[in-house]
Amino acid sequence: MTKRKQTTVTAPGTAERDQRPPIEAIRAAAFAQFAERGYPVVTVRDIMKACGLTQGALYNHFKSKDELLHDIIASTQGELERLCLQAVAGAGDDPRAKLAAFVRVFVIRHCRLRIEALVANREIGWLDSERVADVRRSRRAIRDIVVSVLKEGVDRDLFDPPQVGGRRDLKAIAMALLDQWTHVSMWYGPGRGVSEEEMARLYAEMALRAVGARH
Amino acid sequence: MTKRKQTTVTAPGTAERDQRPPIEAIRAAAFAQFAERGYPVVTVRDIMKACGLTQGALYNHFKSKDELLHDIIASTQGELERLCLQAVAGAGDDPRAKLAAFVRVFVIRHCRLRIEALVANREIGWLDSERVADVRRSRRAIRDIVVSVLKEGVDRDLFDPPQVGGRRDLKAIAMALLDQWTHVSMWYGPGRGVSEEEMARLYAEMALRAVGARH
DNA sequence: GCCCGACATGAACGGTCGTTCAGGAGCAAT
DNA sequence: ATTGCTCCTGAACGACCGTTCATGTCGGGC
Numbered sequence: 001m002t003k004r005k006q007t008t009v010t011a012p013g014t015a016e017r018d019q020r021p022p023i024e025a026i027r028a029a030a031f032a033q034f035a036e037r038g039y040p041v042v043t044v045r046d047i048m049k050a051c052g053l054t055q056g057a058l059y060n061h062f063k064s065k066d067e068l069l070h071d072i073i074a075s076t077q078g079e080l081e082r083l084c085l086q087a088v089a090g091a092g093d094d095p096r097a098k099l100a101a102f103v104r105v106f107v108i109r110h111c112r113l114r115i116e117a118l119v120a121n122r123e124i125g126w127l128d129s130e131r132v133a134d135v136r137r138s139r140r141a142i143r144d145i146v147v148s149v150l151k152e153g154v155d156r157d158l159f160d161p162p163q164v165g166g167r168r169d170l171k172a173i174a175m176a177l178l179d180q181w182t183h184v185s186m187w188y189g190p191g192r193g194v195s196e197e198e199m200a201r202l203y204a205e206m207a208l209r210a211v212g213a214r215h
Numbered sequence: 216m217t218k219r220k221q222t223t224v225t226a227p228g229t230a231e232r233d234q235r236p237p238i239e240a241i242r243a244a245a246f247a248q249f250a251e252r253g254y255p256v257v258t259v260r261d262i263m264k265a266c267g268l269t270q271g272a273l274y275n276h277f278k279s280k281d282e283l284l285h286d287i288i289a290s291t292q293g294e295l296e297r298l299c300l301q302a303v304a305g306a307g308d309d310p311r312a313k314l315a316a317f318v319r320v321f322v323i324r325h326c327r328l329r330i331e332a333l334v335a336n337r338e339i340g341w342l343d344s345e346r347v348a349d350v351r352r353s354r355r356a357i358r359d360i361v362v363s364v365l366k367e368g369v370d371r372d373l374f375d376p377p378q379v380g381g382r383r384d385l386k387a388i389a390m391a392l393l394d395q396w397t398h399v400s401m402w403y404g405p406g407r408g409v410s411e412e413e414m415a416r417l418y419a420e421m422a423l424r425a426v427g428a429r430h
Numbered sequence: 431g432c433c434c435g436a437c438a439t440g441a442a443c444g445g446t447c448g449t450t451c452a453g454g455a456g457c458a459a460t
Numbered sequence: 461a462t463t464g465c466t467c468c469t470g471a472a473c474g475a476c477c478g479t480t481c482a483t484g485t486c487g488g489g490c
Binding site for chain 2: 476477478479480481
Binding site: 022053054055056057060061 | 466467468469470471
């Protein structure tokens with residue numbers, strides 16, 4: 001089998017002891033490895049070697065490899081939810097401004113913390129069912145923020161989104177937009193000569209057009 | 216460890232011999248398992264048991280588990296590329312019609328064959344590097360179809376897409392749109408009461424708006 | 431009847447996995 | 461000096477991995 005051997009995510013063979021508190025060193029090392037190679041093929045031994053410890057030491061800080069993944073995902077996801085709420089709340093009264101602010105925060109975060117976002121989106125499936133429910137709840141909450149902004153815009157006649165089958169499916173539109181914003185993290189890189197700020201403006205403009213925002 | 220045991224993807228404990236030619240039975244079983252649980256955690260034994268054979272028989276039909284995955288992904292990806300080309304070619308001369316036709320084909324396919332799409336998009340990372348290059352080339356080709364349609368629309372003054380930093384980044388716009396269309400497969404289900412046809416129309420409308428198509 | 435190719439079997443190989451645990455090191459409080 | 465606590469070590473465990481291979485079965489051509 002081709003098992004995708006470790007290609008050294010930090011320094012070559014070093015493996016010298018991380019100076020941070022061990023629990024944080026483990027989190028950081030695990031995160032980097034999951035991002036690069038994916039949860040199921042990263043072993044506990046890989047993670048611990050990367051922060052200069054041996055496999056057994058993991059279990060002084062986490063109950064299992066599974067709990068470690070959940071710890072990482074849940075913290076980035078929680079932070080994202082908080083940021084989204086805050087963006088909408090601080091954008092005044094106009095739904096157009098709310099939507100623009102939301103897109104800006106969401107896209108910039110997914111550009112800047114693209115690795116974090118990538119891990120949270122890709123590895124969620126490996127969590128056991130109760131832990132995964134927790135993350136999904138947060139995702140739904142974020143989607144509902146978008147839906148409520150759209151709904152407000154429609155009610156106040158500021159948005160005119162496409163209709164399908166004679167009625168508006170705001171949930172589908174929100175999902176479509178969120179898919180778009182989320183997956184910047186899959187291909188954006190500063191090497192393209194486009195700043196995060198510019199990406200955010202591009203996506204905001206596309207979103208406002210897609211929902212038929214009045215000028 | 217919690218390894219996500221097999222939850223019986225077909226019948227319970229049956230494991231009776233599939234009546235198709237074995238190579239197709241293997242493909243089908245592998246596909247179903249990869250879709251449900253992900254490539255790295257599905258074992259050769261799982262796949263072969265699902266079609267009523269034992270582990271060794273796999274190697275009469277495929278060189279390795281890796282080749283089996285590539286076989287599955289490459290065939291769906293190739294078919295998708297073909298469909299996209301055909302859609303644009305058969306849509307006449309107007310870039311707006313071309314874009315609409317492309318979205319229609321792409322979205323309907325991702326709704327209908329959502330499992331296939333999901334596997335092709337999610338498991339690609341497990342292929343070894345030469346095989347993955349093959350699939351990525353096909354993806355780039357599809358993206359370039361979109362870019363060329365956008366470019367034609369802009370040149371003929373039929374599209375007015377958002378600008379970023381004073382110039383148009385058609386590649387970024389194409390990526391953003393493709394992300395949106397691709398990921399319908401992650402959440403669409405006929406249970407929502409929206410048909411594939413309606414989804415396609417919704418996405419086409421959003422795309423035309425986003426790129427500023429003139430009426 | 432005999433042979434051959436195609437294909438399935440299932441034990442076996444060498445390896446890796448997540449996790450456990452007895453033992454030891456370091457250090458602060460007694 | 462002794463105790464007790466936290467933390468790390470590394471061998472060990474049992475399970476399972478992808479793959480190989482000697483062996484067996486079976487159907488069709490001579």
